Amino acid sequence: MAAASVFGDRRGVVRVDRAGDALAFALDVGRDFSHSSNFALFELLPRLPALVLDVAWLVEGRDAEDLPEGLLAGLRLRHLDPAAAPDAAAWLRGGAST
Secondary structure, eight states: OGOOOTTTTTEEEEEEETTTTTEEEEETTTHHHHHHHHHHHHHHGGGGGGGGEEEEEEEEOOOGGOOOOOOEEEEEEEEEEGGGGHHHHHHHHSSSOO
């Protein structure tokens, strides 16, 4: 699927669509998902407080017996502020979150 990208042979990216003020990325998680997602998140980090992110996980069906495809989960993330995020390392240790 990544070979069908509108950007040519760009690993991990399947499709990018823009509709009004929304930008949708379809990613093939089987091909270099971490690089694609990490790059996108790093570039968007300064803009996160102004964004509303809709994220969904879809099980892709490639054969007729695998259809219809199914949505596993979806969530909306609004106005994330990385500067206000708790200290994850301290939280994992069971300590204070600030």
